Amino acid sequence: MRKSGLLLLAWLMTVSAAAVMAQQPPAVLAPDAIYDNGKVVTVDRAFTIAEASAVRNGRFVAVGRNADIRALAGRATQQVDLHGRSVIPGLMDNHNHQIWKARNLRRGVSMAGAASIPEMMERLARQAATLRPGQVVIGSGDWAQAQLRERRNPTRQELDVAVPGHPVFLFQTGRNNAHLNSVALKIRSGTFFRWRPMSEGGRCSPGKAPRFRRRFHDRRSARLEPG
Structure with missing residues (x-):
């Protein structure tokens, strides 16, 4: 009886750990950095201003609301608070000779x-x-x-x-x-x-x-x- 109880407890702990791990993004997919509490100028057709963005391997992989972007963070993800600052696309000066x-x-x-x-x-x-x-x-x-x-x-x-x-x-x-x-x-x-x-x-x-x-x-x- 005692042995069965220990096996059941071990099984429950394994299931719980698996559930927690399932909620975490895989390390290989997690962004390198998240920038939140900002104004991300997307320049899409609606000229949407998002709150946060995620970057992986030097490229934007997601933009959206603070809560949604923060949920993408992994253990090694750097989180940067923009404190209301703006993020804009790269600009090109076409009159630079x-x-x-x-x-x-x-x-x-x-x-x-x-x-x-x-x-x-x-x-x-x-x-x-x-x-x-x-x-x-x-x-x-x-x-x-x-x-x-x-x-x-x-x-x-x-x-x-x-x-x-x-x-x-x-x-x-x-x-x-x-x-x-x-x-x-x-x-x-x-x-x-x-x-x-x-x-x-x-x-x-x-x-x-x-x-x-x-x-x-x-x-x-x-x-x-x-x-």
Whole structure:
């Protein structure tokens, strides 16, 4: 009788354990992380805003209400409280001129993090030292006046001193503006740019080469337009 009771107790414990395990998602299917108490912007046809999401292997596997998503958690699932923050899909900037940016970064000298105009000039000079005489030195457009101690653009004269024997095209953030040295301003053929004044003032004369519209005289910088 006692033996039968022990067997019955063991059977009941086994059944109970199996029931508990059945309620837990299999470890292989449980999400790696759950993000709840947030605003998940699904961008579906109804533009649904969900409360929580589950991620496995770097991909969203479920979105929905907090309670439903939390129920998917396994023993190793990380749970993150978003405290009302929003989760949005990845965004793509279609007006980023990726081809130009990539080409400038590949061919040009990065000015990212430059703290002053002398530091920029030093970077251009180092690049020029690796080139053959007359080769163009390009400064990639990843800088702005606000990052410089002087809070201004470099002048043509500063570019002339830093790189006297090479044309210099120092592009600025956005790549709509470029700063040139005197050697670059003398280039008339084989260029893919034309010139126009950045503002009223300064003396301009019609360019003679087919791809030049204007040429600058005695100006600090020039704006370049694709020709």
